[in-house]
Amino acid sequence: MPSDIGVVGAGAWGTALAHVLAAKGERVTLWCHGADSFDSIRSSRENRAYLAGISLAAEIHPTRALADAVAKKQLVICAVPSHLVRAVFAEAAGALDRGTILVCGTKGLEEGSLKTMGELFVDLLGADGRERLAFLSGPTFAIEVARMLPAAVTVAAGDERVARTIQQILSTQSFRVYTSSDTVGVQIGGVVKNVIAIAAGISDGLNLGQNARAALITRGLAEMTRLAVRMKADPLTLAGLPGLGDLVLTCAGELSRNRAVGLAIARGKSLREITSSTRTVAEGVRNARSLRALAERLGVDMPIVNQMHQVLYEAKDPADAVRDLMLRSLKPEAG
Numbered sequence: 001m002p003s004d005i006g007v008v009g010a011g012a013w014g015t016a017l018a019h020v021l022a023a024k025g026e027r028v029t030l031w032c033h034g035a036d037s038f039d040s041i042r043s044s045r046e047n048r049a050y051l052a053g054i055s056l057a058a059e060i061h062p063t064r065a066l067a068d069a070v071a072k073k074q075l076v077i078c079a080v081p082s083h084l085v086r087a088v089f090a091e092a093a094g095a096l097d098r099g100t101i102l103v104c105g106t107k108g109l110e111e112g113s114l115k116t117m118g119e120l121f122v123d124l125l126g127a128d129g130r131e132r133l134a135f136l137s138g139p140t141f142a143i144e145v146a147r148m149l150p151a152a153v154t155v156a157a158g159d160e161r162v163a164r165t166i167q168q169i170l171s172t173q174s175f176r177v178y179t180s181s182d183t184v185g186v187q188i189g190g191v192v193k194n195v196i197a198i199a200a201g202i203s204d205g206l207n208l209g210q211n212a213r214a215a216l217i218t219r220g221l222a223e224m225t226r227l228a229v230r231m232k233a234d235p236l237t238l239a240g241l242p243g244l245g246d247l248v249l250t251c252a253g254e255l256s257r258n259r260a261v262g263l264a265i266a267r268g269k270s271l272r273e274i275t276s277s278t279r280t281v282a283e284g285v286r287n288a289r290s291l292r293a294l295a296e297r298l299g300v301d302m303p304i305v306n307q308m309h310q311v312l313y314e315a316k317d318p319a320d321a322v323r324d325l326m327l328r329s330l331k332p333e334a335g
Contacts, residue, residue, distance in 0.1 A: 002025050002026050002027050002059075003026045003027070003074045003075060003169055004026075004027050004029075004072065004073050004074050004075075005018075005021055005026050005027065005028045005029070005073060005074065005075045005076070005077065005169070006028075006029045006030075006031065006069040006070045006073040006075070006076040006077070007021075007028060007029070007030045007031065007069065007076075007077045007079055008031045008066070008069055008070065008076060008077065008078050008079060008080060008088060008089075008092065009031065009033070009078065009079035009080035009081075009088075009106075010030050010031065010032040010033065010034075010037045010038070010041070010047060010050070010062070011050050011079065011080070011081070011142075011280070012047075012050040012051050012142035012143065012280065013079050013105060013140075013142045014030065014077070014079030014080070014105070015030065015037075015041075015047045015050055015051045015054075015056070015142070015146070016051060016054075016142040016143070016145040016146040017077055017079060017105065017145070017170075018030045018056075018057075018060050019051075019054065019056050019057050019060065019146050020145060020146070020148070020170075020172060020174075020175055021169070021170070022056070022057035022058070022059035022060045023057040023059075023148070023172075024172050025059070026059065026169070027059055027061075028057075028059055028060050028061065029061045029062075029063055029068055029069045029073070030060050030061065030062050030063070030069065031062075031063055031064075031065075031066055031068070031069035031070075032062050032063065032064060033080070033088075034049070035064070036048075036049055037049050037050065037062075038062050038063075038064050041056060041060065041062040042062050045058070045060075050142075050280070051142065051143065051146055054143070054146045054147070066088070066091055066092050066095070067092070067094075067095040069092075070092045070095045070096050070100070071095045071096070071097065072097060073097070073100050074100065074101065074169075075100070075101050075102075075103060075166065075169055076092075076096065076100055076101070076102050076103070077103045077104075077105055077136075078102065078103065078104045078105060078106050078117075079105045079106065080106060081106065081108070081283065082106050082107070082108025082109065082110065082111075082117065082283060082286065082287075083108070083110075083111055083286060085104075085106055085108075085110070085117060085120060085121075086110060086120055086123075086124070089121065089124050090124055093124050093125060096125075099132070100132065101132050101134065101162055101165060101166065102121065102125075102129070102132055102133055102134070103134045103135070103136050103155065103166055104117045104118070104121065104133070104134070104135050104136065104187075105136045105137075107137060107187075107190030107191055107194065107283055108190075108191055108194075108283050108286065108287055108290075109191055109287060109290040109291065109294065110290075111286060111289070111290055114290055114293055114294045114297065116184070116187045116188070116191075117135070117187060118130075118133060118135065118183055118184070118187060121133055130158060131158065131159050131162070132159075132162060133157065133158070133162075133183070134155050134156060134157035134162055134163060134166050134183075135155070135156045135157070135183050135186045135187050136153055136154070136155050136166075136170075136186075137153065137154060137156075137186045137187070137189060137190040137241070137242040137246060138151070138152060138153030138154050138241040138242055138245055138246055139151070139152075139153075139241060139245040139246045139248065139249035139250075140153060140246075140249075141249070141253060141255045141256075143255065144255075145174075145175065148172075148173075148174040148175075149174060150174050150176070151174065151175055151176070152175075152176040152177075152178065152241055152245075153170075153175070153176070153177055153178070153241060153242075154177070154178045154179070154180050154186055154237075154240065154241045154242045155167060155170070155177055155178070155179055155180070155186075156179070156180040156181060156182055156183045156185070156186035156187075156237075156242075157179075157181070157183065158181065158183060160179070160181065163179040163180070163181070164179060166179075167179050178240075178241065180237060180240075180242075182233055182234045182237040184228065184231050184232060184233040185228050185233030185234055185235075185237030185238055185242065185243070186237060186242040188224065188227055188228040188231060188233060188238075189224060189228065189237065189238055189242040189243035189246055189247070190242060190246060191283075191287050191291065192220070192223060192224040192227060192228075192247075192287075192291060192302075192305070193220070193224065193243075193246045193247040193250045193251070194250060194258045194282070194283045194284030194287050195258075195284045195287055195288045195291055195304070195305050195308050196216060196217070196220030196223070196224070196247060196250075196251060196304055196305075197247075197250040197251045197256055197258035197259045197262065197284055198258050198259070198261050198262040198265070198282075198284045198285070198288070198308050198311075198312070199216050199220070199262060199304050199307070199308055199321075200213050200216050200217065200220075200250075200251035200252070200259055200262060201256075201258065201259035201260060201261060201262020201263040201264075201265070201266065202262040202263070202265055202266045202311070202318045202321070202322070203216055203262070203266075203322065204259070204262070204263060204266070205262060205263040205264070205265070205266025205267055205318075206266045206318065206319060206322065208322065212322075213251065213252065216251065216304065217247055217248060217251050217252075219303075219304060220247060220251070220304055221238065221243065221244055221247055223300075223301075223302040223303070223304055223305060224238055224243060224247065225238045225243070226300050226301065226302070227291075227294070227295060227298070227300045227302065228243075230298050230299075230300050231298070257278075257280055257282040258282045258283070258284040258285075260282070261274055261282045261284065261285060265311060265312075265318055266318055271285065271312055271313075284308075285312060288305060288308045288309045288312050288313070289309060289312075289313060291305045291309075292305055292306055292309040303325060303328060304325065307321040307322075307324060307325055308321070
C-alpha cells in the first residue's frame with residue numbers, strides 16, 4: 001500500500017525527496033511557499049527555480065495550502081530553511097495528526113535561541129511529540145538525488161520503531177537509508193559542516209592547495225565532534241554519513257552552495273553581494289553566527305568557526321583568517 005506523505009518546502013531538497021518518493025509509488029503532497037514553484041510544478045512537472053531539468057513524478061501533488069500537506073499523513077518531511085521552521089510549523093502543528101511521524105531534513109540552529117531543530121520541534125509539539133520525531137542527514141546534493149544517482153543517508157530517532165518505519169518508506173534502489181538513535185549527533189554534523197565548507201571554499205579560492213583543504217576538513221571534523229560530544233552525542237556518529245560523509249561532500253563538491261560562498265569571498269565579493277545574487281540558501285552563512293555563540297555558551301573550542309564568523313560578520317580579510325589559524329599555539333592533535 002502506498003504511504004501518504006507530506007513534504008513541507010519545495011526548494012531543491014524538498015522537491016528531490018518528493019520526486020524520489022513519488023517515483024517509488026508513494027502519494028506525495030508538496031507544499032510550495034512560492035507561487036512560481038507551485039505554478040511550474042503544476043503546469044510543466046518541473047521546479048524550474050530550484051531543480052531545473054528534472055521531470056517530476058506524476059504522483060507529486062503541489063499545494064499552496066500548508067494544512068493539505070500535513071493533514072492525515074503517515075509521514076511529514078520538513079525541508080524548509082532553518083530560519084523559517086518555527087513559523088511554518090507553528091502554523092502546521094494544528095493540522096498534524098497525533099500519529100504522524102515528522103522527519104526533519106533541515107540542517108541548522110534556530111537563530112537567537114540557538115536551539116537545534118529537535119529542541120524547536122519539541123517546543124511546538126510538546127514533550128509527547130519527541131517520540132514521533134526523526135532527523136535525516138548525510139552527504140547529498142539534491143540534484144543528484146533527484147537524478148536517482150546512488151546516495152546514502154542516516155535517519156535518527158529516539159524510538160527505534162520510528163527510525164525503521166522511515167527507513168522502509170524512504171529507501172529505494174538509489175537512496176539507501178541507515179538508522180541511528182543518536183538524534184543530537186546527526187543534527188550537529190549537518191550544522192557544523194556548512195561553516196567548515198565556507199572555509200574550504202576560501203582556501204580553494206585563495207589557491208592554497210589540496211593539503212590545506214584536507215587539513216580544514218580534518219580539523220573541522222574535530223570541531224564538529226567536540227561540540228557534538230559536549231551535547232551528549234556519540235562521537236562515532238560524526239565519523240559516519242551525517243558527520244564526515246557530509247563534511248567531505250560539502251567541502252569538496254562542485255555543487256556545494258556553502259563552498260561557493262567561500263570561493264566568492266576569496267575573490268573579493270562581499271557577503272551582501274553573494275546573498276543577493278541567489279535565491280538558494282547557504283545555511284553556513286547563518287549558522288556561523290549561531291555556532292560561534294553556541295560554542296561560547298558551552299565552552300567548546302571551535303577556531304575555524306570563529307574565524308569564519310570574523311570573515312563573514314566582522315570584515316576580516318580571509319587571508320588573515322588563514323594566517324591566524326596557522327599561527328595558533330601548538331598542541332597535540334587530539335587537543
